[in-house]
Amino acid sequence: FSLNKTYSVSLPTMQFKLNTKDTASKARAGVITTDHGTIETPIFMPVGTVGTVKGVHQTELKNEINPDIILGNTYHLYLRPQTKILEKAGGLHKFMNWDRNILTDSGGYQVYSLSGRRKIKEEGVKFKSHIDGSYHTFTPENVMEIQRSIGADIIMAFDECTPYPCDYNYAKRSMHMTHRWLKRCITHLDKTPFKYDYAQTFFPIVQGSTYKDLRKQSAEYIASAGAEGNAIGGLSVGEPAEEMYEMTEVVTAILPEDKPRYLMGVGTPINILENIALGIDMFDCVMPTRNARNGMLFTANGTINIKNKKWEDDFSPIDEMGITYVDTLYSKAYLRHLFAAKELLGKQIASIHNLGFYMWLVREARKHILAGDFTEWKNRMVKQMDKRL
Amino acid sequence: FSLNKTYSVSLPTMQFKLNTKDTASKARAGVITTDHGTIETPIFMPVGTVGTVKGVHQTELKNEINPDIILGNTYHLYLRPQTKILEKAGGLHKFMNWDRNILTDSGGYQVYSLSGRRKIKEEGVKFKSHIDGSYHTFTPENVMEIQRSIGADIIMAFDECTPYPCDYNYAKRSMHMTHRWLKRCITHLDKTPFKYDYAQTFFPIVQGSTYKDLRKQSAEYIASAGAEGNAIGGLSVGEPAEEMYEMTEVVTAILPEDKPRYLMGVGTPINILENIALGIDMFDCVMPTRNARNGMLFTANGTINIKNKKWEDDFSPIDEMGITYVDTLYSKAYLRHLFAAKELLGKQIASIHNLGFYMWLVREARKHILAGDFTEWKNRMVKQMDKRL
Numbered sequence: 001f002s003l004n005k006t007y008s009v010s011l012p013t014m015q016f017k018l019n020t021k022d023t024a025s026k027a028r029a030g031v032i033t034t035d036h037g038t039i040e041t042p043i044f045m046p047v048g049t050v051g052t053v054k055g056v057h058q059t060e061l062k063n064e065i066n067p068d069i070i071l072g073n074t075y076h077l078y079l080r081p082q083t084k085i086l087e088k089a090g091g092l093h094k095f096m097n098w099d100r101n102i103l104t105d106s107g108g109y110q111v112y113s114l115s116g117r118r119k120i121k122e123e124g125v126k127f128k129s130h131i132d133g134s135y136h137t138f139t140p141e142n143v144m145e146i147q148r149s150i151g152a153d154i155i156m157a158f159d160e161c162t163p164y165p166c167d168y169n170y171a172k173r174s175m176h177m178t179h180r181w182l183k184r185c186i187t188h189l190d191k192t193p194f195k196y197d198y199a200q201t202f203f204p205i206v207q208g209s210t211y212k213d214l215r216k217q218s219a220e221y222i223a224s225a226g227a228e229g230n231a232i233g234g235l236s237v238g239e240p241a242e243e244m245y246e247m248t249e250v251v252t253a254i255l256p257e258d259k260p261r262y263l264m265g266v267g268t269p270i271n272i273l274e275n276i277a278l279g280i281d282m283f284d285c286v287m288p289t290r291n292a293r294n295g296m297l298f299t300a301n302g303t304i305n306i307k308n309k310k311w312e313d314d315f316s317p318i319d320e321m322g323i324t325y326v327d328t329l330y331s332k333a334y335l336r337h338l339f340a341a342k343e344l345l346g347k348q349i350a351s352i353h354n355l356g357f358y359m360w361l362v363r364e365a366r367k368h369i370l371a372g373d374f375t376e377w378k379n380r381m382v383k384q385m386d387k388r389l
Numbered sequence: 390f391s392l393n394k395t396y397s398v399s400l401p402t403m404q405f406k407l408n409t410k411d412t413a414s415k416a417r418a419g420v421i422t423t424d425h426g427t428i429e430t431p432i433f434m435p436v437g438t439v440g441t442v443k444g445v446h447q448t449e450l451k452n453e454i455n456p457d458i459i460l461g462n463t464y465h466l467y468l469r470p471q472t473k474i475l476e477k478a479g480g481l482h483k484f485m486n487w488d489r490n491i492l493t494d495s496g497g498y499q500v501y502s503l504s505g506r507r508k509i510k511e512e513g514v515k516f517k518s519h520i521d522g523s524y525h526t527f528t529p530e531n532v533m534e535i536q537r538s539i540g541a542d543i544i545m546a547f548d549e550c551t552p553y554p555c556d557y558n559y560a561k562r563s564m565h566m567t568h569r570w571l572k573r574c575i576t577h578l579d580k581t582p583f584k585y586d587y588a589q590t591f592f593p594i595v596q597g598s599t600y601k602d603l604r605k606q607s608a609e610y611i612a613s614a615g616a617e618g619n620a621i622g623g624l625s626v627g628e629p630a631e632e633m634y635e636m637t638e639v640v641t642a643i644l645p646e647d648k649p650r651y652l653m654g655v656g657t658p659i660n661i662l663e664n665i666a667l668g669i670d671m672f673d674c675v676m677p678t679r680n681a682r683n684g685m686l687f688t689a690n691g692t693i694n695i696k697n698k699k700w701e702d703d704f705s706p707i708d709e710m711g712i713t714y715v716d717t718l719y720s721k722a723y724l725r726h727l728f729a730a731k732e733l734l735g736k737q738i739a740s741i742h743n744l745g746f747y748m749w750l751v752r753e754a755r756k757h758i759l760a761g762d763f764t765e766w767k768n769r770m771v772k773q774m775d776k777r778l
């Protein structure tokens with residue numbers, strides 16, 4: 001299999017320029033350019049599930065957290081507000097008033113999480129909505145159409161995301177189905193024009209669970225499609241970090257160097273640094289916002305459970321580093337109080353803090369890659385962040 | 390009874406300057422000055438129950454909503470974060486990082502709302518915490534001490550807030566107890582120095598339920614205390630608006646003209662304008678934020694239930710008036726979607742919108758009082774706002 005190069009989907013719709021490759025690791029610094037602007041890599045993409053990064057105003061997202069790209073979930077957006085509303089709005093960018101880049105996942109991950117409420121067949125996946133129990137079917141074809149309507153700058157192949165642990169034979173069969181679905185995605189995309197006045201770039205997804213031979217095989221297949229960027233799925237689903245890193249290593253050795261690599265759904269700050277070292281350029285994860293809503297803060301010196309009684313009378317700033325304005329505007333004692341009292345503002349503050357920290361981390365990684373001392377810095381940070389304060 | 394003028398509590402701790410009195414109504418425009426700055430009246434005070442105006446960052450409160458004063462609840466703050474923490478922080482202003490004025494209620498209203506979980510005696514009120522069921526007692530004396538510790542600029546007398554409807558004899562007995570408690574508040578305050586490096590001003594509270602003769606009697610008693618400002622409690626507890634206005638009218642005819650008058654817990658935008666016309670200078674109410682969290686928006690042209698399906702594809706701004714940045718940054722369809730998806734951001738946006746609108750309304754009222762056309766404007770606004778969009 002090799003992608004027919006006359007397919008429109010494989011015409012360059014974005015540029016990727018590699019600025020520097022680290023010498024002591026496989027880390028890279030680059031710049032992606034799309035019709036919605038540039039994305040400096042490595043990048044972390046805050047997750048805006050249904051068209052909102054939970055608890056964060058678009059102004060705060062832009063001015064304080066300042067990511068070049070955010071992520072939306074096809075499954076969630078398809079169910080609510082629904083594709084027809086997004087079309088009427090002129091796409092997700094306009095609907096949510098976000099003029100920078102957006103990437104949408106394919107819904108695969110969410111649908112497979114609906115265990116007991118979905119049925120996977122060669123044709124596609126039939127599933128029951130978590131909202132009203134209504135039945136829907138996702139196929140490679142209709143998911144491409146939905147993503148055309150949502151209108152993200154980067155759209156993803158429809159794949160099967162296998163759970164962990166996963167039986168070898170199941171993982172192998174599933175991987176091949178994901179490959180067959182990839183062909184169907186591409187064939188259908190080529191017949192489906194852009195809906196809005198900007199281009200969309202398509203990323204296929206490597207699967208293969210935690211099996212090196214399958215990952216290798218899948219990476220080769222995906223690489224052969226010649227897409228503008230490539231993704232790794234099916235990791236960060238419960239496997240030990242070491243297994244995740246092994247799989248990343250196998251796959252990045254095969255995926256083309258001159259295309260961005262996106263590791264889906266990863267991860268902790270430490271996971272992110274280790275995977276940057278293995279040649280990953282793009283990340284997304286609900287962890288900074290979800291943990292924030294539970295009172296868990298990430299900092300350069302370790303994690304903080306702000307609900308702890310020990311912060312009750314600690315009137316020092318949330319984070320002396322002051323990456324975002326909330327870090328120095330509010331004290332630990334105040335934030336602890338907001339969580340104790342179950343106040344909305346607590347979740348808001350913690351979300352901005354954590355996203356600001358994640359963004360700082362990848363920006364800093366980029367700086368160190370460019371400066372040539374990434375590995376040294378990474379090793380120090382990994383040690384430093386692996387603490388509970 | 391007349392307040393001993395040598396009592397420190399009656400020494401001027403704030404200034405009130407009356408700028409203009411409307412000729413066609415009893416509306417007034419004035420300026421209160423305290424150690425935390427000036428308060429232009431009429432004013433609406435956003436409610437910051439436990440040291441946070443729900444869903445609103447302090448920066449948004451200051452820069453977008455821009456009130457000169459906010460309110461905190463003694464009952465809630467006493468239970469959480471607790472007085473000792475507020476003392477350690479150096480008072481509520483520092484704890485929450487708010488450098489403008491704060492007023493605290495006395496806890497009376499909250500405690501009486503705990504029906505079945507509180508017992509009222511001459512000495513004070515024993516009540517059960519809504520958080521952990523622990524028992525506590527509020528007396529006129531300890532509530533004054535708690536308010537010294539919280540450190541608001543304006544602190545309130547401990548009173549009994551009667552329900553509606555209220556038996557005449559109960560209302561009368563209760564009013565006299567509130568009067569006796571006032572003496573105890575003042576006596577105790579005079580022995581209790583300020584805790585921080587700024588002054589606190591004490592307001593007594595008129596009670597008397599919906600009985601004109603009691604309201605008159607109470608207003609006369611309260612006026613005789615010679616405080617720097619006076620409040621009216623026990624209204625907006627379920628009585629028809631007309632009864633509320635009648636009581637306000639009786640009381641403002643008696644309370645001194647040269648002191649600000651605060652009508653506690655009121656109300657809708659229309660209630661506020663009508664009571665301004667009757668000579669009220671200060672208001673507070675949870676309605677703008679509570680209703681916001683339920684998807685109800687106040688606008689100059691009426692109320693909006695943003696959860697309504699009719700807004701599903703209305704991509705026009707939330708409010709063309711654009712009083713706060715959220716009004717034009719987000720569309721009705723987007724906000725409707727956020728409420729449908731139960732997203733935090735929906736509550737955040739609606740809270741900023743409603744508070745911004747309330748603040749606009751009282752600022753506009755002030756402008757029209759100063760311009761001499763308040764009554765005409767008020768009558769037009771009351772008609773205009775009395776609609777469902």
Ligand SMILES: [Zn+2]
Nearest residue numbers: 175176179221
């Ligand atoms: Zn295959």
Ligand SMILES: [Zn+2]
Nearest residue numbers: 564565568610
């Ligand atoms: Zn009396």
